[in-house]
Amino acid sequence: MKSIVCIKYVPDTSEAEVKVNPDGKTVDDSRFSFDINDADNYAVEESVLIKEDKGGEVDVLSIGPKQSEVMIRMAMAKGCDRAVRVEDDRIADHDPLMVAKVLAGAIKDKEFDLILTGCWADDYGHMSTGVALAEYLGVNHASMVKKVEVLDGKVRAHRELEGGLMEVVELELPAVLTIQTGINEPRYAPIRGIRQAQKKELNVVSLDDLGIDPAEVGSEASQVVLENLYIPEVESAAEFIEGEPDEKADKLASILVKGGLV
């Protein structure tokens, strides 16, 4: 089984205050700690579990700056075998289609059975990259996967739907699965693995190395224009229900029903 896991280096916005830069289009990231996107972390674990169960190899693929190499090596410390990091500031990385096109360009000449990636990224939250990647590569896909069973030449994916429902689908390999958080329990990288990871292959490539035309994946090719970023105003509304207890109960019930809350 040959797998590729695509991971993204994202800021941890849960800790520090998010501040938009004066340009209105970027975020001041000087206070953030960056690490692997949460859902991608589960994808790494799933790919390693599959490797441990079925044998084979796992390649890591990521688009990101030099500093993201610690994250990439962490994935290798957990059991992935080698990695490619794409670094090129011509990529319109706010547009998931452009990102998927670059990933597809980096994968197209490789042999693979499965591509795993997180179902969404904690920074822009588009939930589209994995699906678009499958489209560009012309392979099957399943999104929001909460359980994976590798069968002979196929994979059975359990997809998480609304309201706790699961949908089970079988896909012919090769395929792309976008992984939902909670599918497994991501391991910690042991020190021994960390040491071994320092020696594993990590290739850094540019668009030119991948033979991708920058015009195809740059801002001019993108249909998405980032206009403005802002922090939503904190709003709160309170309605006081007046009247006798019975009336109050009626009013409250009708508000809940109207709001679709019961």
Add this chain to the structure above:
Amino acid sequence: MSELIKGGAYLLGPVEENTVFTPEDFDDMHLMVKRTCYDFMKNSVEPKIDEIEAMAEGVMTGLLREAGELGLLSSDIPEEYGGEEADKITTNIIAECASLTGGSFATAFGAHTGIGTLPIVFFGNEEQKKKYLPGLATGEKIASYALTEPEAGSDALNCKTKAVLSDDGKYYILNGAKQYITNASWADVIVTYAKIDGERFTAFIVDADTEGVSIDPEEKKMGIKGSSTCSVILENAKVPVENMLWEEGKGHQVAFNILNIGRFKLGAGCVGGSKAVLEFASEYVQQRVQFNQPIAKFNLMKNKFANMAILTYLQESMVYRIAGMIDKKLDEVKDSGGDLSDIAKAIHEYAIECSISKVFCSECMDKIADEGVQVFGGYGYGQEYPAERSYRDSRINRIFEGTNEINRMLIPGTLLRKAMKNEVPFMEAVMGLGGTLKQLKDAEMPQESPEREEFYLNNMKTLFLLAAGNAAQKFGEDLTHEQEVLCRLADMAMEIFAAESGLLRAKKILAQGESEESKLVMDMTSCFIHEMVPKMENWAKEVIAGTLEGEEAGKAYSGIRMLTKYEPINTYAPKRNIAEAVYDAKKYFIDRI
């Protein structure tokens, strides 16, 4: 990086910033180990805090075993015995992270990996290492260290435990009582000390299940309640002769060398504890509203957070600087073909710095934990929030691994001993004082950072030499009895080391280019140094007043006045910015992770 700087030599002249290691020098391996350890503490240990504090059966030992599987227990154990054999920076990173969730886990972890395991690493013979280290590396076996006795606390060599060779010559029969033994109730291996025939102080490895070894009930402690602390009773305990550790009558070499490492790691633990307080306290004050605004916005609150951040920055700068010094020394020992016991002795080179790390960091941690309670107001006194536990847990750091008083005696004491042996040019530096003061007369005080801070720091070093030199000349070898003088000299030596560690690091960060961060670290250093000068002036005067009289004293005071001339700065404004940076990050803002 250039040649090795001798232990204590920082007091005698300027140090170049590129010779010191700082957290900005972490390589990928360091950052990755930090990530693993940090995540393990946050995700596996923190959720079990209540169980740990209640000493729920098997929880602590289970966590230690999990840590062992990740390699977190064995950074100091050689690879051939199942360890990770990492550098001391890595060891420091792990010790720092292990304190992130409070003192109980950190204490159990520290006793096992430090004083419990290291005597065997450094002083064990081949068979002992093969037998014990693999199990200690994985956490399958837990270690403890039993040195203290009812009548041998700080005076460790006043050990009453006796060892007598059995008639068949196969065992030492140990009799005695050890107290305040961390990890005692769950330890499998106890490193302890006894006097053979009541005379020769010797170390032993004792299996906890040895006939004649019993463990008393848990002590009822103020803090670190989730760690085990019991007396260990040795009643005709039959310890096989092959379990004697190192050489007969050489137990003191084991005991004192191991304590050095324990002290420097304790400093690292205080860094983790301090960062934890900054994290939970900065979160709280931004939510707690009084007088219609978050209490974080009050300038006095900002002042407190800035002070906490400054002390954290100095501790962090100091402990990684020492780890870097020790690593370089160890490389030197390894290159020259030294064995593991040479390494422990090599670390002794930095005994002064190890004591400074222990005392300075434990006192910073205590101040920070105290302010941690204060900023929570009444809630800080209750057990619902973590401030209360951190306050109780912090207190022990000033007591164990050699009390801060004992360590204060050691700092100038070791320096003077090194001076006598001509290991450091202390007397030469004292002789040169007159010349230095003369030059200072015409010197103009620089107005810009970092030159201004460097100017003050150099003067503080001279001030130390003036105080220490006069005391040494006046009292000679009797200075060891002048404990008040030694204590103040230690305070001065510590402040200088802290200030310098912060300043050298700030200069290194500045050399990478001006940034918001480079400004903040320079401000932190500058605030500390400006507040330090008048403090140092008082201490130096106190030492001279307790040492000299009449004309001699007058001459020394005029030297002190020259050396402590300074222009106050407005520290309020930079401290407000420092606090804002903590608030924005909701934690210690220059943490490398």
